[in-house]
Amino acid sequence: MAKPAYQPDPLINQFVDDLWSTNGLSDNTLASYRTDIQHLERYVLSQGKDLLQVDQAVLRDYLAERFDKQFAKSSTARLLSSLRRFYAYLLVKKQISQDPTSLIKSPKLVRQLPDTLSEAQIECLLSEPNTDDPIECRDKAMLELLYATGLRVTELVSLTMEQISLRQGLVRVMGKGGKERLVPLGEVAITEVEQYIKFARTELLNMKQSDVLFPSRRGQMMTRQTFWHRIKLYAARSGIECHLSPHTLRHAFATHLLNHGADLRVVQLLLGHSDLSTTQIYTHVAKVRLQQLHSQHHPRG
Numbered sequence: 001m002a003k004p005a006y007q008p009d010p011l012i013n014q015f016v017d018d019l020w021s022t023n024g025l026s027d028n029t030l031a032s033y034r035t036d037i038q039h040l041e042r043y044v045l046s047q048g049k050d051l052l053q054v055d056q057a058v059l060r061d062y063l064a065e066r067f068d069k070q071f072a073k074s075s076t077a078r079l080l081s082s083l084r085r086f087y088a089y090l091l092v093k094k095q096i097s098q099d100p101t102s103l104i105k106s107p108k109l110v111r112q113l114p115d116t117l118s119e120a121q122i123e124c125l126l127s128e129p130n131t132d133d134p135i136e137c138r139d140k141a142m143l144e145l146l147y148a149t150g151l152r153v154t155e156l157v158s159l160t161m162e163q164i165s166l167r168q169g170l171v172r173v174m175g176k177g178g179k180e181r182l183v184p185l186g187e188v189a190i191t192e193v194e195q196y197i198k199f200a201r202t203e204l205l206n207m208k209q210s211d212v213l214f215p216s217r218r219g220q221m222m223t224r225q226t227f228w229h230r231i232k233l234y235a236a237r238s239g240i241e242c243h244l245s246p247h248t249l250r251h252a253f254a255t256h257l258l259n260h261g262a263d264l265r266v267v268q269l270l271l272g273h274s275d276l277s278t279t280q281i282y283t284h285v286a287k288v289r290l291q292q293l294h295s296q297h298h299p300r301g
Contacts, residue, residue: 006042006045008034008038008041009041009050009051011052011090011095012034012038012041012051012086015033015037015086015089015090016030016034018089019033019085024179025176026176029176032078032082033082033085033086036079036082036083037051037082037083037086039079040054040059040062040079040083043065044058044062047061051090052090052095054087054100055100056100056104059083059100059101059104060104063076063080063104066079073107073108076106076107077107080101080104080106083101084099084101087099087100087101116248116251116252116255117240117242117244117248117249117252119256121238121240121242122147122249122252122256124239124240125143125231125234125235125238125240126140126143126144126147127238128237128238129143129234131195131200134199134200134203134204135204135217137195137196137199137200138196138200138201138204139227139230139234140192140196141189141192141193141195141196141214142214142227142230143231143234143249144188144189144192144193145171145185145189145192145193146249146250146253147189147252147253148185148186148188148189148253149171149173149183149184149185149189149253149270150183150249150250150253150254150257150267150270150271151171151173151250152175152247152250152272153224153227153228153246153247153250154224155173155174155175156214156227157214157221157222157224157226157227158174158212159171159173159213159214160211160212160213161212161213162211163213164185164193164213166185166190166193166194166197169184169190170182170183170184170185171183171185173272175272176272179272181269181270181272183270201213201215204216204217204219205219206219224246231244231246231248231249232244250271253270254267254270254271257270
């Protein structure tokens with residue numbers, strides 16, 4: 001006899017809906033919460049229980065199973081964060097009398113420094129696109145804008161014409177959780193975006209109407225994956241062999257600002273971080289770079 005199809009507990013949807021209405025979290029973040037709780041629910045259902053019957057013993061057994069399966073510590077830490085919030089919600093709603101996560105410690109994580117590029121590598125990357133080609137002219141403008149503002153790639157590809165003011169040198173960004181911020185543009189980025197709009201954007205749209213600032217070949221909003229492939233193409237062409245991530249230019253933006261004396265809180269505002277501790281990791285990157293320069297150039301380094 002076939003097993004009945006898995007049906008998530010309605011409590012999960014209620015919790016996610018509450019997160020959306022009270023915190024305005026992004027779709028990706030809400031999906032992560034939902035996925036984490038459903039993973040736990042599948043486990044407890046296999047044990048003949050439900051989410052309201054989870055206690056510390058059940059939770060420890062579940063975490064032990066994840067350990068045996070060699071899940072990454074970062075994944076387990078995120079899962080526990082989701083479960084803490086879920087059971088805190090159930091406690092407030094008086095669905096449970098005790099929080100099973102209260103005495104469970106998160107795994108200790110080694111804080112990874114973000115991948116970044118040197119200023120010389122950035123120069124090579126930004127000079128690689130051929131601006132005589134409409135696609136590469138667009139990419140050049142996107143790269144310059146990305147490095148000038150520290151936008152997330154998702155924020156970049158979703159920009160519309162009304163969000164950018166070249167005359168004022170500002171871009172209005174809708175970040176995580178629907179939080180809006182204004183980010184200034186540098187002269188180089190303004191020039192490149194201006195040239196792109198003037199000479200390449202109309203050709204890319206090919207008579208189509210769109211308010212997307214950087215449309216794809218089909219005149220539609222580009223996916224972040226597509227732009228990520230474009231970054232890797234130019235990195236390969238310019239001989240950059242170090243590991244890259246979709247946030248590499250964002251990390252470079254923050255690190256280079258700090259290296260040149262920018263205030264940490266200013267960088268926090270530009271990046272759209274709600275918590276200063278999220279930005280502080282960049283001070284470690286800057287410190288490592290300063291130590292390298294010191295050891296390389298100081299007479300007693």
